[in-house]
Amino acid sequence: MSDHDFDVIVIGGGGAGLAAAVSAAERGASVILFEAEGELGGSTQLSAGMFTAAGTSVQKELGVDDSVDRFFQHYMDLNQWLLKPGLVRRFCELSGPTLEWLLGLGLEVPAQLSGNAHTPGLCRAGVEDVWRAHVPKDQGYGLVQVLDRARRAAGVEVALHTRVERLLVEDGRVSGVVADGVELHAGGVVVASGGLAQDDALVKRFFPDALAAGDSLFVVAAPGSRGDHIGFGEQVDASVAGAGWGLMLPTAEFVRHHHWQAGFPPVSRVHVNSRGRRFMDEDASYAVSGGLIEAQGGPAWMVFDEAARLALPAGYADWEADRVTDLVAGGAVRRADSVEDLAAEIDVPADHLLATVSRWNQQLPQGSDIDFQRDQTLAAKGATAPLAEIASPPFYATRVLPAELVCTHAGLEIDVRASVLDSRARPIPGLHAAGEAGGGVLGNRYVGGGNAIANAVTMGRLAGQSAAAGATA
Ligand SMILES: Cc1cc2nc3c(=O)[nH]c(=O)nc-3n(C[C@H](O)[C@H](O)[C@H](O)COP(=O)(O)OP(=O)(O)OC[C@H]3O[C@@H](n4cnc5c(N)ncnc54)[C@H](O)[C@@H]3O)c2cc1C
Structure with a gap:
């Protein structure tokens, strides 16, 4: 018998959190998702939903020749190899299957070329060598709707208006969270609380280049992007990757x-x-x-x-x-x-x-x-x-x-299982992260179009799978 309330607790209901919750539930875990705001979606809902992925059925239907190797090379070169190749390869390998997973859940990306982020289809919004940016019908809103439908079908509970305050830590293992003053225990926790663009002090600390814009600076990231992952990480000596970078x-x-x-x-x-x-x-x-x-x-x-x-x-x-x-x-x-x-x-x-x-x-x-x-x-x-x-x-x-200011890249450093690493690069038991809250995939150069959505959903799905595996083992 488990002594926890849920197998997996997910913090944040944007693309990363919803993908984590659904994938953990698919693995048979009991899951609860906390969302600080009054509705799900975060920045994901505000986005074009553009998703970069290689070797997909949409590309194949359009005769676009692409592969994980090609995507990986482009990604690493553009980022001047400042990212960990192992983690990026994992991301490149999983982005295509994750897009297929979304299509299976009902996401619509018509097999047609699209000239911009507003027209559903396959786009080339970045500097990519092949058409690789998948724009879904109804954009980020459509993506969130699809994930939320899957979330409901999987029986994942959601608590809106509930900002997780801190992690529970027992004997070096993350064992739950505190929200609304209530302690809740779980086998695994996924931090998917988005970026830090809405917190001036954290922007100054982790993305000071943004301040060069002076009075012209404005933030379009969702209001919930308050950088709570940084505080959670500090509780457990988590390493931060991607400091200094953002879009x-x-x-x-x-x-x-x-x-x-x-x-x-x-x-x-x-x-x-x-x-x-x-x-x-x-x-x-x-x-x-x-x-x-x-x-x-x-x-x-x-x-x-x-x-x-x-x-x-x-x-x-x-x-x-x-x-x-x-x-x-x-x-x-x-x-x-x-x-x-x-x-x-x-x-x-x-x-x-x-x-x-x-x-x-x-x-x-x-x-x-x-x-x-x-x-x-x-x-x-x-x-x-x-x-x-x-x-x-x-x-x-x-x-x-x-x-x-669209998004920030300073997140809790993750490994190839989306486990959060501590300052000595050891996985912290029970703790996973994804999306802007998870660091290491988003680099110094935004791999447009669709780098951040692909990161959120791909690594969110992986984090959910890993958390479920750890919690139900
Ligand atoms: C206008 C706009 C357009 C964009 N277009 C694209 C695009 O087309 N393609 C692309 O790749 N990227 C795009 N981006 C970036 C991309 O949308 C984000 O990087 C991505 O959606 C982040 O997903 P996430 O799940 O990490 O965070 P979010 O989607 O922001 O979700 C995080 C959620 O966590 C909640 N939360 C925060 N703290 C707590 C807490 N303590 N407890 C509980 N809940 C909490 C927040 O309220 C939020 O709902 C765009 C961004 C914007 C703003």
């Missing part, structure tokens, strides 16, 4: 919403550095664009013209024609009647900016981009219409910088 999306300095609400900057725009030189494909993937901007070592600007401003579609919170004009008064948008005068406004050499705009006008409107190959990025998004020239005064400039 910051580049955006204009005045934007305060994720692009679904913010709207999109004009397509006809050129990004220049403080020397007035173009330095990037303006549509470069978020896997690399933040780093490209930071590498300029000074302010970077996006430049566009009056025709581009007037062409902005109505109905968005930030990128809206009248709002852009209104922002001129406060200086968040600079405006001038000529490119030379705009250069003076943003303190870049006028002859450089003129040459940059002229070269851009000679190439992009003709559908080619010899320097940065943006034409190919646009084609992958299904955008084949030629871009308009940047030629009609007045001209505008606004700073572009990584300012939108």
Whole structure:
């Protein structure tokens, strides 16, 4: 007879927690899931649900040749081999089967190519060598619904509005949690409480680069991303992996919403550095664009013209024609009647900016981009219409910088069973972690598109299996 209340306790009801709960229950474990907020979903529910995975049935149906080896090589190279290869290989091996598991549970990813994170299908949103980003129907919301249905079918109990306060530890083993002042014992605990983006002090400690955005910094991660995993880890001398890393999306300095609400900057725009030189494909993937901007070592600007401003579609919170004009008064948008005068406004050499705009006008409107190959990025998004020239005064400039904090990568270090490791790299009995709360899979470069959702669900499922195995052995 077991002396615990449940075999497995899961802390957090986002992608990682739900996957852990369902997979533990599939292994025959009794499971309870605690969720601090009033509804399940966390950042997972807010996301596009994009899921990176190799060798899937969706890829095969579309004739996309992919493999675990190829995914692993790409993942490690992009992250400059700063991650543990063993853990990353495990993740790469399991991501495909985990996507199949989700499809089996009812997730819909139609076998069609998709040009963006909003169209269900197979996308290439990152810098991946093959189409590998799976976008589900109804995006992150759809993913959470599928997992929650499976959770209910498996009889997993959920306690909403219940923020787990601390772990119970007996003789070096994690034996349960305290929530609402009540002690609950379990054979295994899975920490799936998400990231730390909503806690200023923890961002300062574990992702200080985010603060470089200054007043432009805004957080789109779910409210529950308070970094509770860090406190749990400190109770048991857990190691933290991924400190210093996270995903910051580049955006204009005045934007305060994720692009679904913010709207999109004009397509006809050129990004220049403080020397007035173009330095990037303006549509470069978020896997690399933040780093490209930071590498300029000074302010970077996006430049566009009056025709581009007037062409902005109505109905968005930030990128809206009248709002852009209104922002001129406060200086968040600079405006001038000529490119030379705009250069003076943003303190870049006028002859450089003129040459940059002229070269851009000679190439992009003709559908080619010899320097940065943006034409190919646009084609992958299904955008084949030629871009308009940047030629009609007045001209505008606004700073572009990584300012939108999406997720954080500093989690409790896990091994290939999703067991949490202590400071001597020994598994802590009874403790597992996954998602943003589990560290070691998300690296210094976000492997877009779909790195974090794949990490959450894949490692969450693994954590649930391991916790169940440990608890019911
Ligand atoms: C707008 C947006 C779009 C994104 N798009 C994508 C995308 O398309 N693809 C991709 O790969 N990544 C994307 N991401 C990132 C991705 O969504 C997250 O990294 C991922 O969902 C994290 O999953 P998780 O389960 O670790 O955390 P979450 O989904 O945030 O779940 C954690 C849950 O734990 C709860 N919790 C916290 N503390 C406690 C506690 N003490 N007790 C009980 N419960 C607690 C929280 O309330 C939350 O519900 C996006 C993120 C955002 C914000």
